[in-house]
Amino acid sequence: xxRALKINFLHVFLLYFGIVFTAHATASHTESLGWSHLxxxxxQYDWIELKSSEYLIGRFTYYYNDTVTFKSRKLGLFKLKIxxxxxxxxxxxxxxxxxxLAILHGKFIFQDEKMTIYTREGNVTxxxxxxxxxxxxxxxxxNYWNIKIGFNTNIRGGNSKQFDYGASVDMTRRTAKSxxxxxxxxxxxxxxxxxxxxxxxxxxxxxxxxxxxxFLRPLSFSFYRDPFQNISSRISYGVGxxxxxxxxxxxxxxxxxxxxxxYTRFTTSxxxxxxxxxxxxxxxxxxxxxxxxxxxxxxxxYKLSFLDKESGSYTHHMVTKFVNAINKxxxxxxxxxxxxxxxxxxxxxxxxxxKDDYRMMLGIGYKYN
Numbered sequence: 001x002x003r004a005l006k007i008n009f010l011h012v013f014l015l016y017f018g019i020v021f022t023a024h025a026t027a028s029h030t031e032s033l034g035w036s037h038l039x040x041x042x043x044q045y046d047w048i049e050l051k052s053s054e055y056l057i058g059r060f061t062y063y064y065n066d067t068v069t070f071k072s073r074k075l076g077l078f079k080l081k082i083x084x085x086x087x088x089x090x091x092x093x094x095x096x097x098x099x100x101l102a103i104l105h106g107k108f109i110f111q112d113e114k115m116t117i118y119t120r121e122g123n124v125t126x127x128x129x130x131x132x133x134x135x136x137x138x139x140x141x142x143n144y145w146n147i148k149i150g151f152n153t154n155i156r157g158g159n160s161k162q163f164d165y166g167a168s169v170d171m172t173r174r175t176a177k178s179x180x181x182x183x184x185x186x187x188x189x190x191x192x193x194x195x196x197x198x199x200x201x202x203x204x205x206x207x208x209x210x211x212x213x214x215f216l217r218p219l220s221f222s223f224y225r226d227p228f229q230n231i232s233s234r235i236s237y238g239v240g241x242x243x244x245x246x247x248x249x250x251x252x253x254x255x256x257x258x259x260x261x262x263y264t265r266f267t268t269s270x271x272x273x274x275x276x277x278x279x280x281x282x283x284x285x286x287x288x289x290x291x292x293x294x295x296x297x298x299x300x301x302y303k304l305s306f307l308d309k310e311s312g313s314y315t316h317h318m319v320t321k322f323v324n325a326i327n328k329x330x331x332x333x334x335x336x337x338x339x340x341x342x343x344x345x346x347x348x349x350x351x352x353x354x355k356d357d358y359r360m361m362l363g364i365g366y367k368y369n
Contacts, residue, residue: 046070048080049087060090063134064174065247076328082128087111090136097132097177097209108134132212135175145368146172150333152363164189164197166361168335179207179215185319185337187359199226199339199357201317203303205256213244217256220283222303224317227267229353230345236262236305238283251290258283264311268348277345282306295325313342323365335361 046060048070058072068080068088088110096104096117106119116125135144147170154164166187173180182204189197205220217240224234240258247253260281269275285303292298299321306314316339323333337359344353 044091046090046092047088048085050080051084051086060088060092060094060136062136062174063131065252066128082110085110092136094134094136095175095177096134097175098126098130103177130212132209133174133177144173144175146170146174147368148365149368150363150365152361161193162189162191166359166363168361168363168365177209179209181205181207185335187361197228199228199359200224201337201339203317207242213247215242215244216240217242217258220256220258220260222317224339226339226357229339229341229357230267230269230347232265232267234262234264236260236281236283238281240283251288253286253288255286256284260305262305262307262311266345266347270346270348270350273345277311279308279311281311297323297325299323309343310345312344315339315341329367331365331367333361333363333365335363337361 045057047058048056048068050056056070056072056075058070058075061069061071061077063069063082066082068082068085069077070080071077088108090108093106094108096106096108096115098104104117104119104124106117108115108117110116110128113128114125115128115131116123148168150168152164152166152168154162164187166185168186169182169184171180171182182202184200184202186200187197188195201222201224203220203222205217207215207217209215217238220236220238220240222234222236224236225231238258238260240256242254242256245253245255260283261278262281263276263278265276283303283305285301288300290298299319301317301319303317304314305316318338319335321333321335323331325331339357340355341353342355344355346352
């Protein structure tokens with residue numbers, strides 16, 4: 001009996017010692033990788049250790065789509081896939097949009113595919129796949145914005161003088177929890193000082209992320225003008241929800257849908273018809289972007305609106321774009337735009353405009369941030 005008690009006591013002692021030793025070792029390992037054990041130099045900068053054993057020092061800008069955007073004094077602004085990073089330390093507090101959690105604020109260390117956030121309430125450790133986005137909380141407002149401006153022109157002489165010109169603007173404001181998108185495309189064509197084409201299209205939307213892939217769109221707005229399609233102005237409002245089907249470092253594909261309202265004022269109209277029309281609508285749109293090779297990107301956007309017959313039955317706006325980056329600020333792009341009204345309204349002379357309007361643009365763009 002005494003021998004059995006001794007053996008059981010020995011087993012219990014060894015088991016207890018093993019648990020304490022393992023817990024102590026684990027705690028010591030975790031703490032050694034913590035913020036308090038970083039050197040003063042390591043705390044001074046944002047820095048990254050790649051799995052290839054290379055080190056980068058600079059400023060972290062934001063994290064989105066499993067991609068870290070980093071700015072170096074020598075290399076400028078560039079992007080890294082999170083799967084290529086072994087260790088990542090931020091010297092400044094950041095804002096975290098955590099899937100199914102509130103926004104967290106604090107400095108952080110990424111290692112072993114885990115993100116440890118040092119908040120005022122305590123430390124939080126999560127997997128990077130739970131993070132929707134990260135932005136520096138103390139960044140200037142300008143750091144939240146990405147703005148791209150493009151210009152295109154075409155001049156032709158001879159028997160007839162032709163002068164075409166256009167412009168495009170793309171703006172994005174992204175924080176840890178929301179995203180604002182706005183874009184504008186405009187083109188004007190003149191032949192022998194006579195205007196032969198004019199179109200203006202502007203859209204904007206605000207998205208609020210609920211999870212890593214699902215977002216609400218409490219407001220969207222669009223404006224369209226094309227006198228040659230007998231549209232003096234067309235204004236649309238909408239609400240809806242969306243989902244990111246694909247979202248990684250190379251490709252993104254999202255779909256959005258919801259109800260809307262559309263008001264259209266015609267350039268001219270028949271005597272017995274109204275100069276304007278208004279209707280409720282169903283709006284569906286999708287946006288697909290990808291990087292084909294290192295410096296060539298592709299974008300496809302499509303918006304479809306179902307309306308009543310007096311407003312055109314349905315309309316769509318499609319934009320495809322190929323962009324070849326020259327450097328970090330300038331690029332050359334080719335865009336194709338297709339607008340269609342299934343049932344266009346006749347003008348005051350009874351002429352029904354064509355259903356389709358096509359435009360192809362070649363121009364140069366400048367990108368900020």
